Amino acid sequence: MNRAEQEAYLREYEVLKKKGKPFFPYAVLKDSVMMMIVALVIVAMAIILGAEQGPKADPTTTTYVPRPEWYFFFLFELLRVIKPPELVPIATIGIPTICMVLLLLLPFYDRNPERRPERRPVAMTAGILTIIAMAYLTFLGASAGSPTEIEVEPPPQIAADTAAREEFEFGAQVAAQSGCLACHKFGENGNDGPGPELTEIGAKIPAEAISRSLVAAPGIMPAYGDLPPRKFDALVEFLASLR
Amino acid sequence: MAEPADKKRGATPEKPKPAGYFEGETMTRRTVFALAGQAAGGVAVAVVALPVVGFAVAPIFDRPEETWEGVGSPDDFADDTYRQAVITIVDGVGDSGKTTVYIRRGSPTLDEDPNEFIAISTRCAHLGCPVRFVQAAGNFICPCHGGVYDFEGLVIGGPPVRPLDRFQTRVNGDTVEVGPRYSVTNDLEPVRARDPGEFTGGIWEYLYPPRPTTPPPPS
Amino acid sequence: MPKLPSALRKPSKPGERGNGARRDGGGANGVEAEPHPVREKTKEGAIDVVGWVDQRTGASPFLTGLLLRKVPKGTNWFYTLGSATLFAFVVQALTGVFLAFYYVPSATEAYDSISHLTNDVFLGEFVRGLHKWGATMMIILIFLHMGRTFFFGAYKYPRELNWVIGVVLLILTLVMGLTGYLLPFDNRSYWATIVAMNITASGPVVGPYLADFLRAGSEFTATTLPRFYAVHMLLVPGLIIALIGAHLYLVVKLGTTAPPWLRAEAKPKSSREEKVG
Numbered sequence: 221m222n223r224a225e226q227e228a229y230l231r232e233y234e235v236l237k238k239k240g241k242p243f244f245p246y247a248v249l250k251d252s253v254m255m256m257i258v259a260l261v262i263v264a265m266a267i268i269l270g271a272e273q274g275p276k277a278d279p280t281t282t283t284y285v286p287r288p289e290w291y292f293f294f295l296f297e298l299l300r301v302i303k304p305p306e307l308v309p310i311a312t313i314g315i316p317t318i319c320m321v322l323l324l325l326l327p328f329y330d331r332n333p334e335r336r337p338e339r340r341p342v343a344m345t346a347g348i349l350t351i352i353a354m355a356y357l358t359f360l361g362a363s364a365g366s367p368t369e370i371e372v373e374p375p376p377q378i379a380a381d382t383a384a385r386e387e388f389e390f391g392a393q394v395a396a397q398s399g400c401l402a403c404h405k406f407g408e409n410g411n412d413g414p415g416p417e418l419t420e421i422g423a424k425i426p427a428e429a430i431s432r433s434l435v436a437a438p439g440i441m442p443a444y445g446d447l448p449p450r451k452f453d454a455l456v457e458f459l460a461s462l463r
Numbered sequence: 464m465a466e467p468a469d470k471k472r473g474a475t476p477e478k479p480k481p482a483g484y485f486e487g488e489t490m491t492r493r494t495v496f497a498l499a500g501q502a503a504g505g506v507a508v509a510v511v512a513l514p515v516v517g518f519a520v521a522p523i524f525d526r527p528e529e530t531w532e533g534v535g536s537p538d539d540f541a542d543d544t545y546r547q548a549v550i551t552i553v554d555g556v557g558d559s560g561k562t563t564v565y566i567r568r569g570s571p572t573l574d575e576d577p578n579e580f581i582a583i584s585t586r587c588a589h590l591g592c593p594v595r596f597v598q599a600a601g602n603f604i605c606p607c608h609g610g611v612y613d614f615e616g617l618v619i620g621g622p623p624v625r626p627l628d629r630f631q632t633r634v635n636g637d638t639v640e641v642g643p644r645y646s647v648t649n650d651l652e653p654v655r656a657r658d659p660g661e662f663t664g665g666i667w668e669y670l671y672p673p674r675p676t677t678p679p680p681p682s
Numbered sequence: 683m684p685k686l687p688s689a690l691r692k693p694s695k696p697g698e699r700g701n702g703a704r705r706d707g708g709g710a711n712g713v714e715a716e717p718h719p720v721r722e723k724t725k726e727g728a729i730d731v732v733g734w735v736d737q738r739t740g741a742s743p744f745l746t747g748l749l750l751r752k753v754p755k756g757t758n759w760f761y762t763l764g765s766a767t768l769f770a771f772v773v774q775a776l777t778g779v780f781l782a783f784y785y786v787p788s789a790t791e792a793y794d795s796i797s798h799l800t801n802d803v804f805l806g807e808f809v810r811g812l813h814k815w816g817a818t819m820m821i822i823l824i825f826l827h828m829g830r831t832f833f834f835g836a837y838k839y840p841r842e843l844n845w846v847i848g849v850v851l852l853i854l855t856l857v858m859g860l861t862g863y864l865l866p867f868d869n870r871s872y873w874a875t876i877v878a879m880n881i882t883a884s885g886p887v888v889g890p891y892l893a894d895f896l897r898a899g900s901e902f903t904a905t906t907l908p909r910f911y912a913v914h915m916l917l918v919p920g921l922i923i924a925l926i927g928a929h930l931y932l933v934v935k936l937g938t939t940a941p942p943w944l945r946a947e948a949k950p951k952s953s954r955e956e957k958v959g
Contacts, residue, residue, distance in 0.1 A: 221839050229839060235946035236754040237937055244749035247757055254762035255769040262773060262819050266811030273800055276793045277872030279902070280549045280563040282585055282595040285606040286873035289863055291821045291856070299590065300608040305624045305662075308589065312660055312881045313889070324849045326832075327842035335835030335942035347832050399600030402611035403620050410609075442601040442614075522898035522905065523891055556789040556904045559872070591880040592873060607877070624884075656900065658893055660884030670886040676900035 225333040293361030294354050300364060363408075370396045372407045372419070378461055391458020394451045398444060406462070415441060423463035431456045524675045527553070533638040534566060540580060540639065542570035545596050548582075550630075550641050562586070564630055564641060565596050565603075573615060582630035582641050583616050589623040591659040603627060615651070625649065625663045628656065631681050645680040653680035747934075754940035760834070761938055763827040768926065770820035774858075775919065777813040785865070787911035789904055792867040817859055824855055836939040844932040847925055854922050861914040864907065875910070876902070 221229075241247070278284065288296050295316065302311035330343055337344050373379070374388045395401075401410035405417040421430065434456065437443035447455065481492060534548035545565035553560030565583040569575030583603075587594045592607035602619065603612040611620035616627035626649060631642035644656045648664035656678070657663070661671040673679075736742045753761075784803060786795040799806045828848065831837055837845035864875040883893035898905040 226839050232946040233754065233937065233940065236756070236940040236944060237752050239755040239946075240752040240757065240940075242750045243753050247753045247761065248749075250757075250759060250762050251765040254759070254766045258766045258769055258819060258823070259773070262770070262812055262816050265815035265818070266808055269811065269815065271800060271807050271810035271814045273793075273796055273866060274868035274870050277559055277867045277869055279559055279593075279872065280561050280585075281869070282547070282563055282593050284593055284869050284873065286592050286870065286877065288870075288874050288877070289859060291818070291859060292874075296607075299622070303609075303622050305618065305622055308622050308624050308660060309884050309886065311622075312590070313885045320849070320853060323852075324846055326849075327837045327839075327845050330838070333838070335838060335939075337833055337835075337942065340835065343835075344833070347829075351829070397597070397599070399597035399602055399604050399611070402597075402600065402602060402604050402609070442599075444599060447599055520895055522903075523894040525899065527899065553899075553901050553903050556902075559789040559867075559902060560904075586876075590884075591876045658883035658890060658900075659880040661890065671890055672887065674890050674894055674900060676894050 221331055221333045229333070287364075288361075290358070290362065293359075294357035297357040297361035297364065300361070370401065370406045370409050372409075372462065375461060375463060387454060388458055388461060391454040391456075391461075394447070394455045395458055398447070398455070399442075403441070418459065418462060420463050422460045427456055427460035430459045522676075526676055526678065529643050529678060530554075531633070531635070531640040531642045533635070533640050534564075534582075535639055536637050537568070537580070537634055537639055540566055540568045542568040542572075542575075542577060544598065545583070547596075548641070552644070563593075566632070566639065566641070578634070580632040580634070580639050581615075582632050584628040584630060584644060586628060586659055587623060588612075588618070588625045588627055588646075588659050589621070594627065616647075617649070617651075624660060626651065629653075643678045645678075653682075655680050751934065751937070753938055754944075756941040756944045757938060758941065760830045763823055763830050764933075767820060767823040767827050770816055770823055771922065771926070773812060773816040774820060777809055777816060778915070778919075780809060781813055782915065787865070787908045789867070789902075789907050792865065792907060796866045796868075817862060820855060821859060824852055828852060834939055835942050841932070841936055841939070844929060844936070847929045847932070851922060851925050851929065854918050854925070858914060858918050858922070861910045861918065864910045865914065867907070872902075 298315060299308075299311050302308065332340055332343065334340055370392045372392065374385055378384045378388050395406070396409075400406075400418070403415035404410050405419060407419050410418075431452075433441075434452070435443060435445035437445075444452065444455070483492075530551070532550045534550065535546075540546055545567045547563055548566055549561050549563055551561050563585045565585065567581050569577050569579040569581060571577055575581065585593050585595075587605035587607065587610050589605060589608055589610045592605050594603040594605045594610070594612065596603050601614045603616065605611070605621065605623070609621040610618065610623040612623070612627050613619045616629070618624075618626060626647050628644050628646050630644050633640050633642065645653050646655065646657045646661075646663050647653055650664070652664065654663050654668065655673045657671055657674075661667070663671075781799065784795060784799040784806070786792055796810075800810055801807070831845065831848065860875075860878055864871045879893050879896055882896060883889045885892065894900060896906075896909065897903060898909055
């Protein structure tokens, strides 16, 4: 923005300001109404949602699944999706720092004198994309399942039968608790790698082959032959029904 | 603020020389006063601020005493699975100073001395969430961002930057004792304890320099 | 008897029998022929007090400048987000001060003091709820306020510095959120704090020392919680108040923007088009 543009802006602003109304009481009224709404919302939330207290901090736990407050979900999800260890410092320090610096210095690199949104396509696109990205990361973070849970819908023929459904869910539980999610993906749950995705494994290989690879454990995969037979069978059946 | 103008005036030859002027003078009385005033203010601020800052940062130079804690007799531990034990790593904060460690006997199949004990920390090397040992899979799983470690604590999946930390162990009479924590490189070389999220080995030993608060690693 | 400063007097409207009209004429001498001498006396008394304070502080030109300054044409509901954020901060400050009446910042007692505060103290859960949800509202509002500033192009000349202050305020607000949620000392607080400190520690070179500074040691120690408490209670709120002061000063000095689609008469517009062309 050069000198002439700055002066043009100030002149124009002066005119618009002259045409305006006094801050008190016109703007103050709007402000007060807004404050009242905010106060009512906070009071309503405090009454309806209250302030629950979780279990006491336990540094010795090995079963707790930490999750941040909702407004840090985007950061949480960022840390979850950036898997390669080499990139971890970039996710923890790099990206947030860069974003903050970019935000802080916005007026210094956005030199476009235009203020109307429709005439600032680059800024608007960047702004909207940022908002979408933040909202999406927040949503993903909020819906991130526990790594010890598998949420997959059973196929229709199993879903229809109560006993089969129970068996399916038991198998899913065994799979979740046996740590399969560490290396395999089941639908939305689990890690994508190093193992192959298992969402439709039943359609790819037959039950006997699944059973054999669970015992033989190819590559770095641990062997699951030592599972109690009841659990082992449920696990095989569960995997074979994924298609 | 008035200094530049003042100097300019001083430069003009017409101005009468102030008292005590001598040839080659570099500072006027006024400058001396201005500097002295600023120096006095600076001293006043520094006298209060420096001790306060020192007071606040002192703990980063303070190394707590090493503690060793018994966790059971050597016969309690097998070499093919881990046993959990709760130890106190910080005194005086009750339950919040405790942590859980996974302990097993050295396994000959992993090229370890069966008379040694391996104590693995439950803090994920990614960002410090509590990992759990899954018996069926024989690996450690982190519930936060999906890190996975094998039986020895080496990373096999997810974002962790180094293997799980370990604790020093020793056998004292008939008790296995667990001592200070240390970190390991990807080859299980011991290095100084560091926080999760920090790489070990190579150039990272310089990028994450040793802190005075942690004891040196076992040799 | 001190005279009401002219700046505080209401401009008289024709035909209105208001204070301003009378005092403009009457000056310092108070009671004229009035049906209610007592009420009149009380009014005069109040005016005396205001005048006394004004004479000694010179506040009235400042206050009239503040309150009667014009806001540009087209100022709409989006412009209330800033003051709504300020209001949420005031809620936080107030409830925070009173929560501190009951809270004990110690790793061994914090949890129990929160339990006591929530379950036993009269209206305890409500006040803690206000603080908790007030924080949520403040974060939502500060983001909305920033969004408004961005989409209206209000960070541009001459308000660049105010944008910078605003971003620092946003960061400080997030720091408040972070330091605040350790304080209840439940599982979520504890592990979130552990992760946050390890994020700090993963910064090369200075990160490990910074994390040691925040924790007061290489592990979570007895002084970690008091540190967070002091930062949450004193350090950051102090900075926030100072920066809000600077932020508001600049808002008053530079004025709020007009909505970007509003144009003054053709003159400035044409000069800009010449520039662009």
